[in-house]
Amino acid sequence: xxxxxxxxxxxxxxxxxxxxxxxxxxxxxxxxxxxxxxxxxxxxxxxxxxxxxxxxxxxxxxxxxxxxxxxxxxxxxxxxxxxxxxxxxxxxxxxxxxxxxxxxxxxxxxxxxxxxxxxxxxxxxxxxxxxxxxxxxxxxxxxxxxxxxxxxxxxxxxxxxxxxxxxxxxxxxxxxxxxxxxxxxxxxxxxxxxxxxxxxxxxxxxxxxxxxxxxxxxxxxxxxxxxxxxxxxxxxxxxxxxxxxxxxxxxxxxxxxxxxxxxxxxxxxxxxxxxxxxxxxxxxxxxxxxxxxxxxxxxxxxxxxxxxxxxxxxxxxxxxxxxxxxxxxxxxxxxxxxxxxxxxxxxxxxxxxxxxxxxxxxxxxxxxxxxxxxxxxxxxxxxxxxxxxxxx
Amino acid sequence: xxxxxxxxxxxxxxxxxxxxxxxxxxxxxxxxxxxxxxxxxxxxxxxxxxxxxxxxxxxxxxxxxxxxxxxxxxxxxxxxxxxxxxxxxxxxxxxxxxxxxxxxxxxxxxxxxxxxxxxxxxxxxxxxxxxxxxxxxxxxxxxxxxxxxxxxxxxxxxxxxxxxxxxxxxxxxxxxxxxxxxxxxxxxxxxxxxxxxxxxxxxxxxxxxxxxxxxxxxxxxxxxxxxxxxxxxxxxxxxxxxxxxxxxxxxxxxxxxxxxxxxxxxxxxxxxxxxxxxxxxxxxxxxxxxxxxxxxxxxxxxxxxxxxxxxxxxxxxxxx
Ligand SMILES: Cc1cc2nc3c(=O)[nH]c(=O)nc-3n(C[C@H](O)[C@H](O)[C@H](O)COP(=O)(O)OP(=O)(O)OC[C@H]3O[C@@H](n4cnc5c(N)ncnc54)[C@H](O)[C@@H]3O)c2cc1C
Numbered sequence: 221x222x223x224x225x226x227x228x229x230x231x232x233x234x235x236x237x238x239x240x241x242x243x244x245x246x247x248x249x250x251x252x253x254x255x256x257x258x259x260x261x262x263x264x265x266x267x268x269x270x271x272x273x274x275x276x277x278x279x280x281x282x283x284x285x286x287x288x289x290x291x292x293x294x295x296x297x298x299x300x301x302x303x304x305x306x307x308x309x310x311x312x313x314x315x316x317x318x319x320x321x322x323x324x325x326x327x328x329x330x331x332x333x334x335x336x337x338x339x340x341x342x343x344x345x346x347x348x349x350x351x352x353x354x355x356x357x358x359x360x361x362x363x364x365x366x367x368x369x370x371x372x373x374x375x376x377x378x379x380x381x382x383x384x385x386x387x388x389x390x391x392x393x394x395x396x397x398x399x400x401x402x403x404x405x406x407x408x409x410x411x412x413x414x415x416x417x418x419x420x421x422x423x424x425x426x427x428x429x430x431x432x433x434x435x436x437x438x439x440x441x442x443x444x445x446x447x448x449x450x451x452x453x454x455x456x457x458x459x460x461x462x463x464x465x466x467x468x469x470x471x472x473x474x475x476x477x478x479x480x481x482x483x484x485x486x487x488x489x490x491x492x493x494x495x496x497x498x499x500x501x502x503x504x505x506x507x508x509x510x511x512x513x514x515x516x517x518x519x520x521x522x523x524x525x526x527x528x529x530x531x532x533x534x535x536x537x538x539x540x541x542x543x544x545x546x547x548x549x550x551x552x553x554x555x556x557x558x559x560x561x562x563x564x565x566x567x568x569x570x571x572x573x574x575x576x577x578x579x580x581x582x583x584x585x586x587x588x589x590x591x592x593x594x595x596x597x598x599x600x601x602x603x604x605x606x607x608x609x610x611x612x
Numbered sequence: 613x614x615x616x617x618x619x620x621x622x623x624x625x626x627x628x629x630x631x632x633x634x635x636x637x638x639x640x641x642x643x644x645x646x647x648x649x650x651x652x653x654x655x656x657x658x659x660x661x662x663x664x665x666x667x668x669x670x671x672x673x674x675x676x677x678x679x680x681x682x683x684x685x686x687x688x689x690x691x692x693x694x695x696x697x698x699x700x701x702x703x704x705x706x707x708x709x710x711x712x713x714x715x716x717x718x719x720x721x722x723x724x725x726x727x728x729x730x731x732x733x734x735x736x737x738x739x740x741x742x743x744x745x746x747x748x749x750x751x752x753x754x755x756x757x758x759x760x761x762x763x764x765x766x767x768x769x770x771x772x773x774x775x776x777x778x779x780x781x782x783x784x785x786x787x788x789x790x791x792x793x794x795x796x797x798x799x800x801x802x803x804x805x806x807x808x809x810x811x812x813x814x815x816x817x818x819x820x821x822x823x824x825x826x827x828x829x830x831x832x833x834x835x836x837x838x839x840x841x842x843x844x845x846x847x848x849x850x851x852x853x854x855x856x857x858x859x860x861x862x863x864x865x866x867x868x869x870x871x872x873x874x875x876x877x878x879x880x881x882x883x884x885x886x887x888x889x890x891x892x893x894x895x896x897x898x899x900x901x902x903x904x905x906x907x908x909x910x911x912x913x914x915x916x917x918x919x920x921x922x923x924x925x926x927x928x929x930x931x932x
Contacts, residue, residue: 221615221616221617221618221619221620221623221683221686221855221858221859222615222616222620222683222859223613223614223615223616223859223860223863224613224614224615224616225613226614229614289614292614293614483929499929502922505925505926505929506922506925508929509876509924509925509926509928509929510876510925510928512869512873512928512929513853513872513873513876513877513924513928514849514877516853516856516869516870516873517849517850517852517853517873517877518849519856520617520849520852520853520855520856521848521849521852523615523617523852523856524617524848524852524855527615527616527617527618528618530616530618531618541844541845541848544841544845545845545849592834592838594841595834595837595838595841595842596834596837596838596841598841598844598845599831599837599838599840599841600837602841602844603813603817603840603841603844604817604821605817605820605821605829605831605832605837605840606821606828606829606831606832607832608832608833608834608837609832
């Protein structure tokens with residue numbers, strides 16, 4: 221453990237900060253739908269034009285070719301500047317892009333990476349199915365080779381930002397005779413192909429940011445397969461590993477800001493029980509202090525994770541530790557307002573819109589792997605505990 | 613400022629050499645026998661520990677120390693916590709920062725000894741594993757070094773039968789304001805508590821991997837596996853926060869907050885993990901012969917040293 225002190229990095233940080241200060245979009249951000257996609261792509265283009273897209277991506281594909289340290293600094297400053305979450309660009313920037321950098325062919329890198337960085341294309345992720353969520357390897361959407369195409373039939377669900385997405389990282393079963401994870405293929409699906417039908421799903425918060433996607437004999441060129449046919453599972457695991465990287469730092473800082481907002485609000489609110497500031501209540505103070513400590517711990521767990529990440533090419537199972545912590549803590553932080561402020565916190569159009577944050581917070585312990593699955597993985601792959609019973 | 617939490621070569625060497633030495637000489641199992649209580653084995657190793665440079669680890673070479681910093685002390689303190697070393701070892705590492713010249717030299721060389729004492733209720737002072745100590749590191753919200761002779765010690769019976777408690781009615785008048793040294797000692801305690809949290813996890817993981825019921829290792833049951841995963845997460849959270857606070861110590865403008873968070877998390881991790889560890893061991897966990905309860909008792913002792921959880925919570929809210 222040490223401080224890395226390097227004037228070049230300080231200089232880099234200062235440059236990030238200056239540029240972000242001048243360029244972070246100030247206007248209101250659409251909550252959902254195509255308007256949100258447009259907004260996210262425009263912001264990505266601004267970053268590209270400023271020379272800030274893909275800080276650690278290879279230079280030949282439009283990135284800056286810098287190390288993970290610069291990438292980390294960029295993410296930190298990005299979050300500090302209050303820049304928008306990557307949202308509809310998330311899969312492209314934090315999943316598909318990094319996966320293709322590690323696993324894709326040169327042709328695929330040339331085709332797919334630059335349009336991401338330039339803000340021309342956004343991606344979505346088609347992994348989960350109605351019958352295959354936590355048990356991803358049981359997925360059934362079929363891919364049948366026909367000449368130089370893969371013909372895909374089936375359905376994916378919970379596909380975030382599917383509406384308007386240009387491309388999709390799609391996981392399909394190409395060999396039904398092989399058990400589970402052995403017969404899968406990771407392929408790039410263009411979302412405007414004939415036979416694709418997207419039906420939006422509204423979340424419990426009232427926001428619509430995911431969809432069910434149906435595929436009816438969709439013909440995808442075999443050249444779009446990343447890695448080899450029937451070897452898609454390892455590619456998918458690479459993809460999911462990246463989810464736990466620095467991509468969530470912006471959300472973490474948002475969470476830290478959430479705790480600060482709670483503390484501010486508790487300071488400025490009179491407790492009807494005592495007629496004093498709510499922060500003077502021992503129980504409320506203890507709760508808020510604890511949340512502040514835990515948010516700091518989350519940052520420190522991420523620092524530990526990034527420190528490990530500097531030394532491994534592909535993220536390991538330990539990445540589940542900050543991810544599990546984040547999912548559980550997010551729910552508690554966003555639920556605290558309702559516990560502390562009572563019925564006034566139930567108003568949606570209040571200054572803080574606590575209900576929206578509260579309702580949305582549930583997704584972090586579900587999406588991208590539930591807390592329970594993360595505990596399984598930490599138990600079996602980090603602590604090396606004996607595996608539980610599995611069908612096949 | 614960027615923080616890298618990967619151990620440096622020096623830190624890895626310290627962890628390996630001190631950790632290895634402690635695992636051999638001070639296995640947790642030593643505490644099952646009375647001969648291993650009250651820090652007796654630690655005392656017999658005092659010269660070896662001094663020679664390894666443990667006591668002056670964070671003191672500059674020109675002042676007779678090993679010339680490392682707080683991060684290296686943290687590495688050592690974590691190892692001490694993992695084997696439930698007597699609090700007097702950590703007290704010695706703390707005392708060198710509160711002393712000057714001759715006393716410091718004698719402490720670094722292991723010629724004089726220190727022990728932790730805490731302020732209890734009604735002004736009483738409680739001393740831990742203090743037999744034969746010359747100095748007490750008196751901890752409350754502040755940290756003060758005092759002569760052991762200033763007090764009127766009466767022996768008492770400790771919840772943790774593997775260490776001794778003496779109590780004195782004496783109220784020390786030299787109440788100080790909180791100094792950076794108190795924060796530094798707080799981080800040493802956090803590191804020891806994190807080490808305990810990891811130690812309790814390792815013990816429970818080992819048991820759960822080997823104990824079988826219903827024809828399979830109990831660690832394959834999710835009710836057990838998930839508790840163990842949570843233990844690991846709590847230990848890592850406390851550990852990472854302690855390291856971040858230690859690396860940034862004296863550099864940022866937010867030390868108090870960082871330290872308070874470390875201490876709050878580490879106290880919780882050590883006690884919660886010890887409790888969960890007992891549950892994972894089942895009936896065996898409730899016995900005196902199983903080591904699980906030793907982690908619980910030590911965790912409570914260390915968590916009670918220094919500023920209280922409530923004081924840390926106030927500190928966490930006061931600043932930033
Ligand atoms: C906001 C959001 C966005 C998402 N975006 C996408 C996306 O873009 N693309 C995509 O492919 N997917 C996406 N998902 C899907 C997500 O990955 C799945 O919801 C998740 O993996 C859980 O699967 P499931 O919903 O089928 O739940 P299930 O697997 O049915 O789980 C139900 C419950 O059973 C528990 N459970 C299941 N198996 C086990 C086990 N072995 N041990 C212990 N407990 C178990 C789970 O923890 C959970 O509590 C998104 C989900 C959300 C909430």
